């Protein structure tokens with residue numbers, strides 16, 4: 001029995017629901033010798049900004065219990081480089097891709113979206129949840145429902161691309177923010193970005209990250225992320241892309257049972273570059289074994 | 305770049321803190337160049353350690369085999385010590401860009417601080433194969449910690465030694481030896497290659513700059529992905545941040561902005 005793994009995120013159709021997360025897979029090129037990119041549901045690119053950003057001072061990563069902290073600081077070569085170089089590569093592979101963008105203020109987002117719209121980019125992820133760069137307001141857009149609503153409404157009008165909004169877990173009530181994104185016209189939300197955290201080297205008494213604080217990812221955050229995806233999916237009509245610590249098919253299935261339409265693999269790529277493909281295969285097996293014809297039938301079927 | 309299940313052929317203790325691990329994985333062994341590294345996954349059931357760890361290619365043999373030299377440090381190296389003949393480990397490599405000796409130099413000085421010997425041995429072997437004159441400077445705390453004297457003599461290189469306690473070679477550091485050597489051989493065209501702790505590399509860079517000699521260093525950074533996607537292994541250079549796993553781990557010393 002063949003099973004149907006296809007899902008829709010806005011206007012984007014994915015062959016399977018397992019994608020790779022922003023900042024953990026480059027644009028795919030770095031992994032092409034190890035991973036059959038065609039098998040990925042989609043690739044979300046490293047977040048780009050209007051101008052080149054040099055990133056934070058090292059050390060930028062630290063291992064923690066079942067996870068890692070990062071404070072990369074959105075190092076990237078900027079919009080022009082992306083359009084001239086990275087995009088050529090992305091257009092040459094057969095995998096759907098989502099371009100992740102971030103800015104310090106609304107103007108930055110608008111310029112980025114307009115430029116990408118001109119190039120007929122199919123899907124854009126608004127990263128309004130990076131914990132390692134401070135916006136002018138000293139908090140992330142996604143830490144305030146009104147800020148989220150205003151920004152998303154504004155950029156929504158500027159593009160025909162599928163608009164995904166990436167949310168931060170560093171909030172009191174994720175439902176409020178997720179609803180604001182939906183009301184403003186987002187076609188999907190993606191959660192979670194990393195949890196703010198820190199670590200100290202007791203021998204030197206220095207923080208383990210040059211930036212002092214950073215974002216926690218990996219299995220350590222999975223139960224927290226799962227709870228937030230569950231809450232968001234229960235109050236939204238638009239699809240949720242679930243992520244946070246997914247390492248195995250079972251982890252991925254938990255997110256789908258909690259209501260996620262698709263799932264995204266981040267930190268696991270560093271440990272096993274084939275993670276997304278192995279997880280996809282595991283999910284397929286689960287569906288066959290349980291005689292479920294389509295992944296859509298499994299979504300949100302947690303029994304409580 | 306390959307991901308292979310490498311088979312353990314031998315795992316032997318060579319000093320109180322260091323071990324040599326011999327592995328078979330044909331693609332990696334065939335393509336590895338001196339200065340490149342491998343990203344190794346080895347963890348217990350609780351995903352500890354969580355991330356892969358980088359180790360330099362120490363040597364390659366008969367196209368199918370390569371070896372690593374590792375020093376006990378934390379969880380990964382503890383698990384590596386337990387490996388037995390026939391075990392398999394997950395290795396990604398060869399990664400990064402390695403040493404770039406020019407063909408013009410008359411003498412190649414290799415400066416190894418402690419476990420920094422690991423990648424430099426491979427370079428020494430290649431240079432010796434090309435009939436180049438190699439001066440191999442190595443150092444350790446005390447004579448029992450000195451690495452690979454026998455292996456170096458097999459490729460007909462006699463190491464110049466320094467120990468902190470003077471139990472073998474001069475009492476002092478590898479940089480003292482480097483400085484002496486460069487002072488005494490001003491007329492020769494020399495290139496220097498160094499690997500070891502950050503402070504040692506910084507000092508070697510100062511000495512080579514003063515002597516007007518070209519130096520390449522292998523930088524030791526904490527890594528997550530090892531392939532250039534996480535941007536975690538940033539090294540500050542005069543041209544902005546570069547990635548130790550992709551642009552390095554070997555850099556021209558003159559490009560580095562030392563901390």
Ligand SMILES: Cc1cc2nc3c(=O)[nH]c(=O)nc-3n(C[C@H](O)[C@H](O)[C@H](O)COP(=O)(O)OP(=O)(O)OC[C@H]3O[C@@H](n4cnc5c(N)ncnc54)[C@H](O)[C@@H]3O)c2cc1C
Nearest residue numbers: 358359360373374375377378379380381422524525526553
């Ligand atoms: C390109 C490259 C090549 C390397 N080659 C070798 C090699 O041939 N042989 C070898 O023995 N080691 C080598 N290393 C270093 C090795 O990767 C680390 O020592 C590794 O962390 C050991 O893992 P562990 O789990 O045993 O110790 P961990 O638990 O990772 O480390 C113990 C302590 O060391 C610190 N630490 C971890 N990694 C580093 C680092 N890269 N630099 C400074 N401090 C660190 C940690 O913060 C921790 O406090 C290399 C590193 C790089 C980047």
Ligand SMILES: Cc1cc2nc3c(=O)[nH]c(=O)nc-3n(C[C@H](O)[C@H](O)[C@H](O)COP(=O)(O)O)c2cc1C
Nearest residue numbers: 021022023047070127192193217218244245266267
């Ligand atoms: C090294 C690193 C870099 C990241 N960079 C970005 C980024 O540029 N943009 C973004 O939206 N999320 C970024 N993230 C967050 C991930 O996309 C993902 O949301 C988060 O890590 C949780 O998933 P995980 O536990 O599976 O990694 C990054 C994560 C890591 C570990």
Ligand code: FES
Nearest residue numbers: 530532534535549
């Ligand atoms: S370790 Fe990820 S970019 Fe170098």
